[in-house]
Amino acid sequence: MPLLGSRTVFTPTLLACYGITAAVHVASIVLNTLLPFHVVDLGGTKTQVGLLFSVMTIVSMFLRPTVGGWVDRFGARPVIAPGIAALALTSLALQLATTPVAIIVLMVGLGVANGLITTPASVLTALSSPAAHRGEALGTYYLAGSLGIAVGPPLAFGLRALGGMRLAFAVVVAFAVLLAVIVARLPANVAGPAAAGPPRLRLISRSALAVSFALVLSTIGHSSVFAFLPLYAVGQGQTAALAWFFVIYPAWLITWRALLRGVSDRLGHLRVSVFAMSVLAVAYLLLALPPTPLSLALAALVLASGNALLYPTLAALVVERAPEAERGLALGTLSGAWDLGVVVGSVLIGAVADRVSYGAGFAVGAGFAALGVGALALTAARRPMAEPVPAG
Incomplete structure (x- = not known):
């Protein structure tokens, strides 16, 4: 390519x-x-x-x-x-x-x-x-x-x-x-x-519900990266390492997204999205460790690798599985699920960090991402609504 x-x-x-x-x-x-x-x-x-x-x-x-x-x-x-x-x-x-x-x-x-x-x-x-x-x-x-x-x-x-x-x-x-x-x-x-x-008003796409539910689970930890990681790292005296995290993360996200834009078309949208969600779970586990320059740099690379692939691939997956007349509704349902995960996660992870520790909050994010992997894998039985059309 x-x-x-x-x-x-x-x-x-x-x-x-x-x-x-x-x-x-x-x-x-x-x-x-x-x-x-x-x-x-x-x-x-x-x-x-x-x-x-x-x-x-x-x-x-x-x-x-x-x-x-x-x-x-x-x-x-x-x-x-x-x-x-x-x-x-x-x-x-x-x-x-x-x-x-x-x-x-x-x-x-x-x-x-x-x-x-x-x-x-x-x-x-x-x-x-x-x-x-x-x-x-x-x-x-x-x-x-x-x-x-x-x-x-x-x-x-x-x-x-x-x-x-x-x-x-x-x-x-x-x-x-x-x-x-x-x-x-x-x-x-x-x-x-x-x-x-569709012939009647529908607020959500049922064809996208299973994938959207998995996305909600995997997104629970997302807001914690920006809300609590700075507090966690600075509190452990890792201000310089934190700065590098926020340099490495966007640079690798953009690079990886540019290089792997078409990989799910060749390997399969479900397979790639399950892999990407699994990578996110590993990233949150790395963030749960006591912050060091090495752990934060690795977490930035792993987190960016998972996020670079996950949402674009899930979007392609829900379009593939949706009836032609409600593909917009399916993508809207998936997009709303992302926001729902961020809203719920900001409250949940914040409560855990407040009552236990920041590390425990990231560990909770990893646990929910792992549940998301399982939920997404269970959708494998669903068949696409239409066979892919070969490129001309």
């Missing part, structure tokens, strides 16, 4: 999807990086800082499955457009917000924007790619999002240094305009419904 992959994953439609996810992730990460500082500057508490992300995540969690169903009925473009409007209007409203409570309320708008933009773009990626290269296309889509996440923090701090929060909010509005331009240029043949919608 050429380094850049198959030409079939670089069609105009797919390139537009990659541009959408990169742009929305840069804009979102700029806000997510700076808003905690902004809330504190306005006199906000640590609890209010936490509520910023809880509100946004919960809104997205409940919205994503429904949004996936809307894409099945109406197509991607009509669903993405209101999300872009929500991003722009919320960013403009943030210019006027003067209290922490006002900013927390406006996070509802960002949650709506995130759900309405990213979910349809991922669905469109899946539906516009040939079955034989769907894993590669979705891997490229999430690679573009990872690059956006990498660019976001340095851009955020640069904007803050140059012009403060007003400049940062203005740049996010500019990204919303860029998104509008990209979506307006989507080929006309994907502006309408991607498939005939």
Whole structure:
């Protein structure tokens, strides 16, 4: 396979999807990086800082499955457009917000924007790619999002240094305009419904439930990496090693995702996703050890290796197994499951860390990931709804 992959994953439609996810992730990460500082500057508490992300995540969690169903009925473009409007209007409203409570309320708008933009773009990626290269296309889509996440923090701090929060909010509005331009240029043949919608309203896809349940289990430990690992490592005098962890992790995630985008198309989506979830369980066990430079470096490599493969491969798997008319709903269900795991895990792991230890919290994350491996393996009996279409 050429380094850049198959030409079939670089069609105009797919390139537009990659541009959408990169742009929305840069804009979102700029806000997510700076808003905690902004809330504190306005006199906000640590609890209010936490509520910023809880509100946004919960809104997205409940919205994503429904949004996936809307894409099945109406197509991607009509669903993405209101999300872009929500991003722009919320960013403009943030210019006027003067209290922490006002900013927390406006996070509802960002949650709506995130759900309405990213979910349809991922669905469109899946539906516009040939079955034989769907894993590669979705891997490229999430690679573009990872690059956006990498660019976001340095851009955020640069904007803050140059012009403060007003400049940062203005740049996010500019990204919303860029998104509008990209979506307006989507080929006309994907502006309408991607498939005939289901005859009645469905909030979740039953075909995606088993895989989504396994994802919830494996995601329980995810938030602990960013919420509690810094506290754990610094408390053990490993500040320098912690800094290296957060250098190695994103670099290896992007590298591994770029190199292995198409591996699940060749080896099988279920096989690769079970392997990736198993790798995550090992990573959480490494994090449960007393932190040292070696253990943190190994954990960064192992965690990035598992995360690079897991979600894109699961997305390809649920599309493969879903009826054609509800593939958007299936992807929305999977995406909502990710958010659910993060929300539940942040509370559960936090309680364990508070009452026992940080190491015990990571061990709990490893245990749930292992349960996820078992739950995912049990789905092997399910057959794809349609046979893969060979690439032309």
